[in-house]
Amino acid sequence: MVLSSYGEQDAEGKLVKPGYEFDEMSKSYLVFAASGAQVTFASPNGGKLVTDKYDASKPYNEKFLANQDAVAALESTRKLSDIRSADYDAVYVVGGKGPMFDLAKDQNVKRIIQEVYEDDGIVGAVCHGPAALLDVKLGDGSHLVDGKRISAFTNEEESVFTKAWTMPFQLEDKLVEQGAVFRQDGLMLNQVSIDGRVITGQNPFSTADTARAVVKALGLENDGSLEFxxxxxxxxxxxxxxxxxxxxxxxxxxxxxxxxxxxxxxxxxxxxxxxxxxxxxxxxxxxxxxxxxxxxxxxxxxxxxxxxxxxxxxxxxxxxxxxxxxxxxxxxxxxxxxxxxx
Missing domain, CATH: 1.25.40 (Serine Threonine Protein Phosphatase 5, Tetratricopeptide repeat)
Structure with missing residues (x-):
């Protein structure tokens, strides 16, 4: 699971740079863990990360925070530069505004995505996470997203819900520029696009189903009792x-x-x-x-x-x-x- 390192707080603890989305991380982790998958947290800088504001009392966040091993792993994320892609069957990018600033141009995450995909692995991303798929080139020189059905945070959702930050680009537009066949549902509705081994979700409410689709693609069993x-x-x-x-x-x-x-x-x-x-x-x-x-x-x-x-x-x-x-x-x-x- 890839998380953004971009988040930053000032001396008073106020968020001055956006980070990753905690809800998307916790929901995805719970889905993966329930399937028996072994999860590694990784980020561009490694170590402890700054998340966007979240509600710790939400049931899925409470459940994650009660898992001491999971919390310890989250607070000591591995550097993407240290990740050996051959050790993994899937790479999954969590959203939040942060990925638009660092994962969109991080060469290590692009290397991992390309290597995992070309080794018949699964590539998943949700919300702003598909920013990490931009500029991923395959061995034949084509873009990973070219010709593939891709979902991500839409231009409409950006205009309605992104008020605190100025985004460096429009994710929907960039994906389309690189050949993606962009698929979306209505404002903040659940949309998951599955195109072969590339699995992407539109927004936070698409998170759990995106993770479940990754689990299914891995040949693992989803826990049917895990609902949010x-x-x-x-x-x-x-x-x-x-x-x-x-x-x-x-x-x-x-x-x-x-x-x-x-x-x-x-x-x-x-x-x-x-x-x-x-x-x-x-x-x-x-x-x-x-x-x-x-x-x-x-x-x-x-x-x-x-x-x-x-x-x-x-x-x-x-x-x-x-x-x-x-x-x-x-x-x-x-x-x-x-x-x-x-």
Whole structure:
């Protein structure tokens, strides 16, 4: 498993350079370990690395952090320059913003990827991890990604979610420039592309399935009991696009299996950046389904704005009127309601 060394903190512990994504690392590690795979952590500089901000209380992070051997290995990553690729059946690159700055141009990771692949091994990467696949040349001089179906963090996702950092390039564009057949699902939906022995995932919610695909390609058994609530929630979102009635019935009957806050936030972002009527309809359904659980004024505002985007000012007024009674001090709600009343 390859991790970025780019992350850096200042004297106060504030992140001043982005690193690797801890959630992607922990989910992937748990999937690999459960299959019986032996995992080595490696990075350009070796040693202990700086990760992007993460929630240690998430179940998969808690489980990883409780494994003293895994934590010790993470805190003493091997240098990529010391890695002998013949010792490994697969190389897997974890995402985070950091890979865009160091792994995108690190010659050692490119050597390892090329050697593992040409020795009939598996190459996997998720989110921004596919930046490490750029400029990997095979023995015949072609780019590794040329003509292959590849998924990675999309231009759209970059524009929506990458606010704190200025990326050195657009990953989607660079992959396409080198011949990749770029494959993507909607905003932050799960997409894994498998093209022979190259396996790539679009975003953080694609992590576990990308790792599972690597396990399967290695001929190992996946642990079917290993599931993650946030990934399950995103899969439910996809079901809302296919059959809203059935998805709603499932959510209502098994709310404990899903993350209502994640559903609500997905609805908010989906409504804000919807490109089609179907996307807007699903966004409204998700926000309304979680409204009673979340009980937050900003969710009411987002729902009202969703109805306004559908040119349904009557329903927007209904939502805002009820919300104004619950949150009479909220100026955005009262102001939006007043603008509809005028």
């Amino acid at each position: 609530r946030d990934d399950r929630t995103i899969m439910l979102v996809e079901r809302f696009f296919a059959d809203r009635v059935a998805a709603m019935q499932d959510f209502t009957a098994h709310m404990d299996r899903y993350d209502p806050m994640l559903l609500a936030m997905f609805g908010v972002y989906q409504a804000r950046y919807a490109n089609t009527q179907a996307e807007l309809d699903v966004a409204l359904t998700l926000m309304q389904a979680t409204q009673e659980t979340i009980k937050h004024p900003m969710l009411d505002v987002a729902i009202a704005k969703g109805f306004l985007a559908k040119n349904d000012s009557r329903q927007a007024r209904v939502v805002l009127t009820a919300s104004n009674q619950k949150f009479p001090e909220n100026e955005e709600i009262s102001g939006l309601l007043e603008s509809l009343t005028d």
